[in-house]
Amino acid sequence: MSDFDEMDAFEGASLSARAMAARPQPYLDGLNPAQRAAVEQMDGPVLMLAGAGTGKTRALTARIVHLLMTGRARPNEVLAVTFTNKAAREMKNRVNQMLGQQIEGMPWLGTFHAICVKLLRRHAELVGLKSNFTILDTDDQLRLLKQLVSAAGIDDKRWPARQLAGVIDAWKNRALTPDKIPSADAGAYNHKGVELYAQYQRRLIDLNATDFGDLLLHMVTIFQKHPDVLEQYQRWFKYILVDEYQDTNVAQYLWLRLLASGHKNICCVGDDDQSIYGWRGAEVGNILRFEKDFPGSHVVRLEQNYRSTPHILAAASGVIAGNTDRLGKTLWTEETEGEMVRLIGHWDGEEEARWIGEEIEAAQRGTRGLRAMNLDEMAILVRASHQMRAFEDRFLTIGLPYRVIGGPRFYERLEIRDAMAYFRIVVSPDNDLAFERIVNTPKRGLGDKAQQTIQITARANGVNLVEGARIAVEQGLIKGKGGSELRKLVEGIDRWSAMLRANGTRILDDDDSVVDTETDTTPDYTHIELAEVILDDSGYTAHWQNDKTPEAPGRLENLKELINQLHNFENLQGFLEHVSLIMDNEQEGEGAKVSIMTLHAAKGLEFPMVFLPGWEDGLFPSQRSMDESGLKGLEEERRLAYVGITRAEEVCTISFVSNRFVFGQWQSALPSRFIDELPADHVDVLTPPGLHGGNYGAAGMAEVKSRLHDAAADANVYNSPGWRRLQARSQTRPVSQPRESRNTTIDASAVSSFTVGERVFHQKFGYGAVVGIEGDKLEIDFEKAGTKKVVSKFITGTDDIPF
DNA sequence: GCTGAGTAACTTTTT
DNA sequence: GTTACTCAGC
Numbered sequence: 001m002s003d004f005d006e007m008d009a010f011e012g013a014s015l016s017a018r019a020m021a022a023r024p025q026p027y028l029d030g031l032n033p034a035q036r037a038a039v040e041q042m043d044g045p046v047l048m049l050a051g052a053g054t055g056k057t058r059a060l061t062a063r064i065v066h067l068l069m070t071g072r073a074r075p076n077e078v079l080a081v082t083f084t085n086k087a088a089r090e091m092k093n094r095v096n097q098m099l100g101q102q103i104e105g106m107p108w109l110g111t112f113h114a115i116c117v118k119l120l121r122r123h124a125e126l127v128g129l130k131s132n133f134t135i136l137d138t139d140d141q142l143r144l145l146k147q148l149v150s151a152a153g154i155d156d157k158r159w160p161a162r163q164l165a166g167v168i169d170a171w172k173n174r175a176l177t178p179d180k181i182p183s184a185d186a187g188a189y190n191h192k193g194v195e196l197y198a199q200y201q202r203r204l205i206d207l208n209a210t211d212f213g214d215l216l217l218h219m220v221t222i223f224q225k226h227p228d229v230l231e232q233y234q235r236w237f238k239y240i241l242v243d244e245y246q247d248t249n250v251a252q253y254l255w256l257r258l259l260a261s262g263h264k265n266i267c268c269v270g271d272d273d274q275s276i277y278g279w280r281g282a283e284v285g286n287i288l289r290f291e292k293d294f295p296g297s298h299v300v301r302l303e304q305n306y307r308s309t310p311h312i313l314a315a316a317s318g319v320i321a322g323n324t325d326r327l328g329k330t331l332w333t334e335e336t337e338g339e340m341v342r343l344i345g346h347w348d349g350e351e352e353a354r355w356i357g358e359e360i361e362a363a364q365r366g367t368r369g370l371r372a373m374n375l376d377e378m379a380i381l382v383r384a385s386h387q388m389r390a391f392e393d394r395f396l397t398i399g400l401p402y403r404v405i406g407g408p409r410f411y412e413r414l415e416i417r418d419a420m421a422y423f424r425i426v427v428s429p430d431n432d433l434a435f436e437r438i439v440n441t442p443k444r445g446l447g448d449k450a451q452q453t454i455q456i457t458a459r460a461n462g463v464n465l466v467e468g469a470r471i472a473v474e475q476g477l478i479k480g481k482g483g484s485e486l487r488k489l490v491e492g493i494d495r496w497s498a499m500l501r502a503n504g505t506r507i508l509d510d511d512d513s514v515v516d517t518e519t520d521t522t523p524d525y526t527h528i529e530l531a532e533v534i535l536d537d538s539g540y541t542a543h544w545q546n547d548k549t550p551e552a553p554g555r556l557e558n559l560k561e562l563i564n565q566l567h568n569f570e571n572l573q574g575f576l577e578h579v580s581l582i583m584d585n586e587q588e589g590e591g592a593k594v595s596i597m598t599l600h601a602a603k604g605l606e607f608p609m610v611f612l613p614g615w616e617d618g619l620f621p622s623q624r625s626m627d628e629s630g631l632k633g634l635e636e637e638r639r640l641a642y643v644g645i646t647r648a649e650e651v652c653t654i655s656f657v658s659n660r661f662v663f664g665q666w667q668s669a670l671p672s673r674f675i676d677e678l679p680a681d682h683v684d685v686l687t688p689p690g691l692h693g694g695n696y697g698a699a700g701m702a703e704v705k706s707r708l709h710d711a712a713a714d715a716n717v718y719n720s721p722g723w724r725r726l727q728a729r730s731q732t733r734p735v736s737q738p739r740e741s742r743n744t745t746i747d748a749s750a751v752s753s754f755t756v757g758e759r760v761f762h763q764k765f766g767y768g769a770v771v772g773i774e775g776d777k778l779e780i781d782f783e784k785a786g787t788k789k790v791v792s793k794f795i796t797g798t799d800d801i802p803f
Numbered sequence: 804g805c806t807g808a809g810t811a812a813c814t815t816t817t818t
Numbered sequence: 819g820t821t822a823c824t825c826a827g828c
Contacts, residue, residue: 083817084817085818112818113817212818247817280816385814385815389819409817482804580818598816600815625815665819
């Protein structure tokens with residue numbers, strides 16, 4: 001309850017609010033008129049339409065500070081929701097910064113999910129849960145569904161459980177409980193979807209668990225069925241703020257509307273042009289409908305852009321103008337200087353990667369009158385993650401440091417999830433899903449049959465799987481190695497549970513060293529020691545130590561990191577609680593690196609220099625998106641293009657290839673239709689790169705260009721004088737000579753210390769043998785990845801005898 | 804019960 | 819081309 005009645009944390013701030021009232025409020029300084037209006041319009045519904053780079057976060061945080069400083073609300077009476085933990089963290093930091101002091105008193109600033117968990121724990125019993133319910137991630141969810149699907153006797157080849165998961169998620173996004181599924185959806189998942197959904201929900205309650213979608217769905221249900229509860233929160237949350245409103249789904253929308261329906265002090269911030277999550281339930285309609293949903297609302301448009309040069313803005317505006325369902329904004333900037341958006345075609349993906357690599361190296365030195373840039377000022381934004389590989393391969397070869405953003409998240413990795421399952425089963429032995437996960441990991445000789453026996457025994461005795469396993473062992477139901485291994489496991493769980501209960505009398509001081517707070521009579525453990533013991537005793541650590549695959553060392557590293565993370569928590573329970581909601585990846589920050597990421601991952605970020613490769617019809621816009629969602633899909637792809645271009649501050653380079661190797665096949669591609677939509681006056685068509693090893697490059701470009709002309713004839717966009725001038729210019733420009741990508745003279749220090757035949761290890765490609773040496777580059781025949789050329793600094797020797 | 808070979812499928816992703 | 823998943827054979 002402390003989040004509701006505690007206000008001491010803000011005592012200091014409210015004092016200064018009184019002092020502040022007499023003076024101009026410094027946090028308003030420097031806001032432009034639109035931003036200021038968005039901050040000062042405190043009462044009633046406000047829609048802040050904030051274009052890319054228009055200082056949205058600044059306005060949003062200033063608004064929170066303004067609410068606090070003017071005494072309209074105490075920090076714990078402001079509900080501020082974001083989509084990601086990152087955004088929540090940033091907002092918290094900036095509020096603190098603006099206030100000029102730390103306030104820990106904003107308990108209701110967080111993600112939709114984090115806030116809903118908090119609320120649901122208070123009211124869990126209203127939907128049949130206990131307040132200590134567990135939150136399943138998508139993996140657990142899928143495993144549960146698979147069980148239900150096979151129990152229902154459905155051929156999961158024709159009807160994959162994954163599909164059912166998608167159907168159920170979509171329903172939950174639309175806030176539909178099993179009893180509310182419209183008849184139009186009755187055919188879903190071979191007409192069994194609705195029934196399985198109902199079963200799944202019952203099963204979750206049995207397990208005292210929720211999935212991510214439930215967090216919101218349950219809260220909406222509670223608010224709808226228990227007006228008294230709703231009213232309590234309507235009164236408590238005096239002001240509501242929502243970030244990235246264009247990304248809200250129906251459930252989130254309903255939740256917000258229910259909470260805001262009393263005082264209607266809701267401020268939604270968003271940009272309909274940046275709605276790119278329709279495929280996971282986001283409804284652009286929510287933002288388009290805002291004025292109807294909240295009559296008497298004030299709409300504020302933030303249109304002054306502080307990020308990009310005029311050409312970049314014009315190009316982005318030109319593309320997005322092709323969409324019909326828009327609220328409409330016109331971005332402008334005081335800036336007058338700047339590069340045009342650069343456009344270039346290449347023969348194939350490899351060529352594209354090579355060219356971009358060279359451009360990056362050139363940009364580091366500073367060319368064509370541009371300032372020299374740092375690697376971390378540059379980013380490559382792709383439509384689909386499989387495009388990343390070409391760049392990784394190329395950058396590895398030329399030794400260009402890069403960082404991939406948004407790969408598999410730390411807590412989603414196999415080894416982390418396994419380790420967490422061990423922790424979970426110790427913390428809550430009732431967690432059958434966790435038991436299933438670890439019972440035969442590492443291999444204990446407990447296959448399907450043994451596991452079935454455990455299940456049956458548990459069910460027959462009405463106990464959880466750990467107890468079921470104990471009984472099965474005692475009754476000798478599982479023979480041989482499996483039986484003795486299972487006995488060891490059950491005993492292990494008992495021992496760890498005992499250690500967990502003993503834990504708590506010792507705490508960590510600031511140096512992380514162990515301090516005894518009570519007399520040292522019983523041996524007890526910190527949760528960190530306990531975690532180590534669990535992983536070692538269970539044989540899980542040994543399992544990876546014995547594993548010879550190239551990724552095993554990395555996995556052990558990750559386990560170490562997991563243990564490390566425990567230092568931030570007081571006990572295992574607290575750790576598990578947080579991890580299920582915070583799936584962030586800590587980025588290794590050291591060193592300047594080029595960023596490679598998807599367009600989706602780039603939303604909200606900005607870079608001085610941006611490369612947008614792969615603008616080919618079918619890839620971008622994605623064929624699948626268009627097939628599945630038609631015009632709606634195309635418009636979302638177009639918004640994605642808009643997001644991509646508007647990430648660039650100074651230089652934006654778009655490229656396409658005429659041949660791409662996808663799914664093991666060469667496919668020729670047409671330039672993206674979005675290229676035709678780029679306003680020609682703001683585009684600089686670059687000369688294709690030099691002819692590397694033959695004439696194919698030129699031939700390819702000729703082909704691409706003739707296609708581009710065809711496309712232009714259809715679209716009649718590039719028939720303008722400007723386009724023809726650009727075309728002519730690009731043709732008369734001399735073809736650049738192939739650049740030396742590296743110094744041919746070998747720096748003595750760079751001469752590799754490797755010998756042909758030596759066995760070596762590479763972080764990404766694993767083990768291999770050196771077959772050739774060229775300067776600082778090694779040609780290596782990798783056991784798994786084939787022959788590749790790699791800069792020697794990425795290679796480490798092994799102690800193995802060369803083979 | 805485990806391992807290796809063969810086979811489908813293959814965007815985007817946060818919580 | 820890669821990966822995740824299934825089935826047959828040891």
